[in-house]
Amino acid sequence: MTTLKDLAMETGFSIKTVSRAIHDHPDIKAETKAAIMEVVRKRSFTPNWAAQSLRSQRTRTIGFIVPDITNGFFGEIGMGVDAFFRAQGYTTLICFTSNSRENEIASIRSLLAKSIDGIILAPVGNSGEYLDGVPNLADTPLILIDNRLSGPPRNYVLQDNERNSALLTTHMLGHGHSRVGFISGPIEESSARERFVGFREALGKAGLSFDDSLIRSGDWGIRGGFDATLELLGTGEGIRPTALIFASSPLLLGGYKAIHELGLAIPEDIAVASFEHPDVIDALSPRPTTLGKIEADIGAAAASMLLSLIDKKETDTSLETIIPGELIIGGSCGCAALIH
Amino acid sequence: MTTLKDLAMETGFSIKTVSRAIHDHPDIKAETKAAIMEVVRKRSFTPNWAAQSLRSQRTRTIGFIVPDITNGFFGEIGMGVDAFFRAQGYTTLICFTSNSRENEIASIRSLLAKSIDGIILAPVGNSGEYLDGVPNLADTPLILIDNRLSGPPRNYVLQDNERNSALLTTHMLGHGHSRVGFISGPIEESSARERFVGFREALGKAGLSFDDSLIRSGDWGIRGGFDATLELLGTGEGIRPTALIFASSPLLLGGYKAIHELGLAIPEDIAVASFEHPDVIDALSPRPTTLGKIEADIGAAAASMLLSLIDKKETDTSLETIIPGELIIGGSCGCAALIH
DNA sequence: TTGAAAGCGCTAACAT
DNA sequence: ATGTTAGCGCTTTCAA
Numbered sequence: 207m208t209t210l211k212d213l214a215m216e217t218g219f220s221i222k223t224v225s226r227a228i229h230d231h232p233d234i235k236a237e238t239k240a241a242i243m244e245v246v247r248k249r250s251f252t253p254n255w256a257a258q259s260l261r262s263q264r265t266r267t268i269g270f271i272v273p274d275i276t277n278g279f280f281g282e283i284g285m286g287v288d289a290f291f292r293a294q295g296y297t298t299l300i301c302f303t304s305n306s307r308e309n310e311i312a313s314i315r316s317l318l319a320k321s322i323d324g325i326i327l328a329p330v331g332n333s334g335e336y337l338d339g340v341p342n343l344a345d346t347p348l349i350l351i352d353n354r355l356s357g358p359p360r361n362y363v364l365q366d367n368e369r370n371s372a373l374l375t376t377h378m379l380g381h382g383h384s385r386v387g388f389i390s391g392p393i394e395e396s397s398a399r400e401r402f403v404g405f406r407e408a409l410g411k412a413g414l415s416f417d418d419s420l421i422r423s424g425d426w427g428i429r430g431g432f433d434a435t436l437e438l439l440g441t442g443e444g445i446r447p448t449a450l451i452f453a454s455s456p457l458l459l460g461g462y463k464a465i466h467e468l469g470l471a472i473p474e475d476i477a478v479a480s481f482e483h484p485d486v487i488d489a490l491s492p493r494p495t496t497l498g499k500i501e502a503d504i505g506a507a508a509a510s511m512l513l514s515l516i517d518k519k520e521t522d523t524s525l526e527t528i529i530p531g532e533l534i535i536g537g538s539c540g541c542a543a544l545i546h
Numbered sequence: 547m548t549t550l551k552d553l554a555m556e557t558g559f560s561i562k563t564v565s566r567a568i569h570d571h572p573d574i575k576a577e578t579k580a581a582i583m584e585v586v587r588k589r590s591f592t593p594n595w596a597a598q599s600l601r602s603q604r605t606r607t608i609g610f611i612v613p614d615i616t617n618g619f620f621g622e623i624g625m626g627v628d629a630f631f632r633a634q635g636y637t638t639l640i641c642f643t644s645n646s647r648e649n650e651i652a653s654i655r656s657l658l659a660k661s662i663d664g665i666i667l668a669p670v671g672n673s674g675e676y677l678d679g680v681p682n683l684a685d686t687p688l689i690l691i692d693n694r695l696s697g698p699p700r701n702y703v704l705q706d707n708e709r710n711s712a713l714l715t716t717h718m719l720g721h722g723h724s725r726v727g728f729i730s731g732p733i734e735e736s737s738a739r740e741r742f743v744g745f746r747e748a749l750g751k752a753g754l755s756f757d758d759s760l761i762r763s764g765d766w767g768i769r770g771g772f773d774a775t776l777e778l779l780g781t782g783e784g785i786r787p788t789a790l791i792f793a794s795s796p797l798l799l800g801g802y803k804a805i806h807e808l809g810l811a812i813p814e815d816i817a818v819a820s821f822e823h824p825d826v827i828d829a830l831s832p833r834p835t836t837l838g839k840i841e842a843d844i845g846a847a848a849a850s851m852l853l854s855l856i857d858k859k860e861t862d863t864s865l866e867t868i869i870p871g872e873l874i875i876g877g878s879c880g881c882a883a884l885i886h
Numbered sequence: 887t888t889g890a891a892a893g894c895g896c897t898a899a900c901a902t
Numbered sequence: 903a904t905g906t907t908a909g910c911g912c913t914t915t916c917a918a
Contacts, residue, residue, distance in 0.1 A: 207661075207682075209895055220905045225897070233903060250681030252659040256599035257895035260910050265596065275624065275640075276824065281616035285642060297660070300615075300640045302625060319592040320637070321547075341590035342547075428829045459829040466831030484616065486826060489768045489799040491806030549911055560889045565913070573887060597911035600894050 208249040216249075217242050228253065259321070268512060269317035269325040271301045271310060273426070278484025279455055279501060280328060283351065286505020287326055294513060296323070305330050305425070311340060318342050324512045328352045332394040334360065347515035349508045349525075354396035359524035361515070363508040367397060370497050370531040371404025371451075372411075374479045377495070377533060378449045379412045381477060381540045387447035389434045389457050391426040398423060401453045401481065420447050431460025439468055439476065449477040449539075455484050462490055473540035483534065492537030500529045548589040556589075557582050568593065599661070608852060609657035609665040611641045611650060613766070618824025619795055619841055620668060623691065626845020627666055634853060636663070645670050645765065651680060658682050664852045668692045672734040674700065687855035689848045689865075694736035699864035701855070703848040707737060710837050710871040711744025711791075712751075714819045717835070717873060718789045719752045721817060721880045727787035729774045729797050731766035738763060741793045741821065760787050771800025779808055779816065789817040789879075795824050802830055813880035823874065832877030840869045 214221045219242060226234045227242035228251075245251075259265040270287050272280035288298040299322065301313035307330050317325060318340070324347040334355030337343060349361045378386050388405045391398040402423075406416050422434035431452060439446050452458040458480040462472070470476050472492055480487070483499040507527045514520040535541050554561045559582060566574045567582035568591075585591075599605040610627050612620035628638040639662065641653035647670050657665060658680070664687040669677075674695030677683060689701045718726050728745045731738040742763075746756050762774035771792060779786050792798040798820040802812070810816050812832055820827070823839040847867045854860040875881050 207895095211895075221896085222898090222906080223904055226904085229897095235903060238903080252655075254600070254895050255660045256596045256605065257910090258897080259596035260594070260600050260894090260912085261896045261898085263910075275615050276618045276621035276826075278616045281621065284615065288642070292656075297639065297656070299637065302628070315592075316632075316637070320595045428825065432829070459826065463829045463831045485768065486616075486799065489772070489803045491803045547911095551911075561912085562890085562914090563888060566888085569913095575887065578887080594911050597894090598913080600896085600910090601912045601914085603894075 207254070208251045209254070213242065213245055213249065213251060217245050263321075264323055265321050266295055267297045267299055267320065267322045268516075269299045269301060269313070269322045269327075271303060271313045271317075271325065272328045273303050273305045273330065275300060275302055277456060278486045279482045282484050282501035283328075283505040283508075286502040287509045290506055290509035291513070296513075303330060307331055307336065311336065314340050314343060318346060322346070323516045324348070326351060326508045326512055329355055330395075331392075332356055332396060334358070347512055349512045349515075351504055351508050352397055361511060361523060361525040363504055363511060363527045363529065365497075365500060365504075365529045365531055367400035368404035368407070370481065371401040371453075372408040373404075373531065373533050374451050374481070374495075374497070375405045375408035376412070377535075378451065378477060378479055378539060379408065379414070381449070383447075383449040383477060384414055385417070385420060385447045386449045386451060387420040387422070387438045388451050388453070389422045389431060389438070389461065390453035391423065391430070391457070393423040398453060405451065426454050426456060428456045428460040428463075431457030432464045433460070435461040435464035436468070439464065439470065447476070449479075452478070452480040455480060455482040455487055458482075458487070458494060459490075462494075472538050477540045478538040490538075495536040495539035495541070496534050498532040498534050500531065503529050547594070548591045549594070553582065553585055553589065553591060557585050603661070604663055605661050606635055607637045607639060607660065607662045608856075609639045609641060609653070609662045609667075611643060611653045611657075611665065612668040613643050613645045613670065615640060615642055617796060618826045619822045622824050622841035623668075623845040623848075626842040627849045630846055630849035631853070636853075643670060647671055647676065651676065654680050654683060658686060662686070663856045664688070666691060666848045666852055669695055670735075671732075672696055672736060674698070687852055689852045689855075691844055691848050692737055701851060701863060701865040703844055703851060703867045703869065705837075705840060705844075705869050705871055707740035708744035708747070710821065711741040711793075712748040713871065713873050714791050714821070714835075714837070715745045715748035716752070717875075718791065718817060718819055718879060719748065719754070721789070723787075723789040723817060724754055725757070725760060725787045726789045726791060727760040727762070727778045728791050728793070729762045729771060729778070729801065730793035731763065731770070731797070733763040738793060745791065766794050766796060768796045768800040768803075771797030772804045773800070775801040775804035776808070779805065779810065787816070789819075792818070792820040795820060795822040795827055798822075798827070798834060799830075802834075812878050817880045818878040830878075835876040835879035835881070836874050838872040838874050840871065843869045 210221045210224050213224045224242050227239040268291055270284055275281045284300055291298050303309040310330055326349045328351050334357035351363045393399055409416050424430040452461050465476055472478050479495040483496045487494055511525055550561045550564050553564045564582055567579040608631055610624055615621045624640055631638050643649040650670055666689045668691050674697035691703045733739055749756050764770040792801050805816055812818050819835040823836045827834055851865055
């Protein structure tokens with residue numbers, strides 16, 4: 207491995223001058239720099255990261271913690287975060303929690319042990335108090351995404367769940383449905399709860415009464431969506447919903463499978479709409495009516511918020527960014543048979 | 547931040563003794579260790595990673611480079627690798643290349659700049675010579691997965707593409723199909739080429755002639771599968787294939803969408819089978835006939851191979867592990883209407 | 887069983 | 903414009 211010292215020996219300059227050349231420091235003669243840089247290239251020198259980090263007390267690494275990276279929604283957010291920080295010379299460490307609080311805490315601890323400069327976390331559950339119990343976390347900038355926690359204010363990048371949910375629901379009601387089912391994740395999570403509230407209020411505004419039997423709240427995964435859909439649609443005709451809203455893309459995937467297995471047609475027998483919009487969603491047929499693609503925006507917003515905290519350009523620790531939502535009409539809601 | 551020095555001050559022992567306590571060194575009195583460890587816990591001390599790495603010249607970090615983590619196949623392999631190395635006290639740095647050679651090289655360089663201890667790479671393309679041009683890579687243990695490169699021998703974890711492809715093809719032929727289409731990735735990649743060879747040989751063994759017009763080779767993505775399927779099935783009845791084999795799960799996703807949009811039924815109008823088996827595949831209906839789930843096995847095999855190289859328990863640099871394959875019957879090939 | 891001291895490769899304060 | 907020096911927190915001889 208080549209070191210600054212080696213380069214100093216070889217070029218005849220001091221270590222510091224070599225360092226100046228590498229870091230584009232102004233106090234260096236152009237020809238000195240050129241001479242040094244040539245050797246740098248020849249030896250394909252890269253500064254030792256551990257040494258840099260140790261000395262500067264900045265690792266230029268951030269942590270990104272989500273339940274599952276094979277989930278397109280979180281995966282695409284992660285790719286957005288990584289792209290942003292890579293452009294800034296940072297490395298992103300990706301951790302998955304499999305929706306377990308224990309894994310989440312373990313991930314945070316392992317990241318802190320590496321003295322990362324900041325964390326972006328999609329938290330599990332609803333209580334934020336456990337975060338205060340994690341040693342040293344208070345000194346590390348933290349951005350939460352997708353889900354709001356109880357407890358002291360924190361930095362968030364979220365979507366307007368209530369409004370977006372009302373957007374989807376109202377659209378379905380516009381198609382004349384009066385029995386709309388709602389399939390969501392654990393209701394104690396703000397992301398599920400707020401989506402549910404938006405759904406209920408849209409029903410209320412339309413003068414429809416709210417029917418508890420059309421609501422399912424379980425885990426966020428494919429299996430959960432499959433089971434809930436089978437259950438809701440397995441009831442007799444006239445009782446069962448004529449439209450379904452899914453609060454996440456894995457739930458939707460499971461729902462499509464269940465609907466297909468029941469031999470029902472989308473949107474003729476059952477109209478469908480869904481939150482989230484990872485690429486895999488566009489592979490479904492008919493193409494689901496969903497909200498706009500905000501994955502990259504969430505990633506970028508969380509990343510730039512975190513960077514401004516790391517650079518101390520921002521000291522407030524109760525920042526909040528709400529990513530705007532819009533309706534994307536597909537062929538699953540009954541708007542037009544042509545759209546797939 | 548707490549340091550060894552702080553702990554030494556507080557406990558009254560030397561830095562070295564504290565270090566011994568932390569690392570379970572035998573040369574330390576039990577009660578000394580107990581006293582030190584209590585303070586370690588109280589201060590929730592974790593050794594500084596940068597300092598450890600700088601001093602020991604081992605970062606206990608490995609790199610994992612794949613085209614795309616939102617692709618379930620690579621994503622699940624990645625989670626397997628991460629799980630393995632996490633259990634060994636290692637960190638896994640995940641990088642994506644978006645199927646670009648340039649991004650791949652940039653990722654390798656950025657990992658080497660961090661002095662990671664080893665790399666697991668799912669390479670793009672077919673030529674391996676560019677790897678020899680990457681400075682310092684030769685000193686870092688490297689495992690290639692999924693795709694074999696030309697050039698000098700390297701360490702591989704692969705599947706038996708020819709055999710697995712023949713397995714899928716022969717099964718389709720057993721259903722009486724004589725016009726079987728094959729949709730794959732870039733034919734210059736060994737993974738695509740070998741799957742194609744297996745397909746052709748299975749046809750030959752069945753006494754069927756090989757029809758070039760039933761083959762499509764493009765990118766590995768959803769879009770590629772969609773376009774290729776539309777093209778193959780858009781030809782007139784009697785000419786078009788009655789069965790399709792997809793060489794990757796994104797290709798299959800695109801294919802399902804195309805088949806659905808054409809208003810064709812699986813397996814009645816068109817029988818389908820596919821390589822790879824990420825979780826999302828089981829959300830399709832009818833459930834596709836595929837190969838067994840080997841994602842976690844590939845990850846574990848690559849990870850343990852890499853670890854033995856890092857630990858120098860293995861010095862051979864032309865290792866090879868072939869993950870065995872099996873056929874998983876679904877409802878997409880026409881075996882039984884019951885199976886979904 | 888314990889401790890002292892050197893040094894990993896780098897950055898930054900302070901010379902010159 | 904360039905060089906000297908101290909030290910980040912840890913591991914590792916070597917000595918006691």
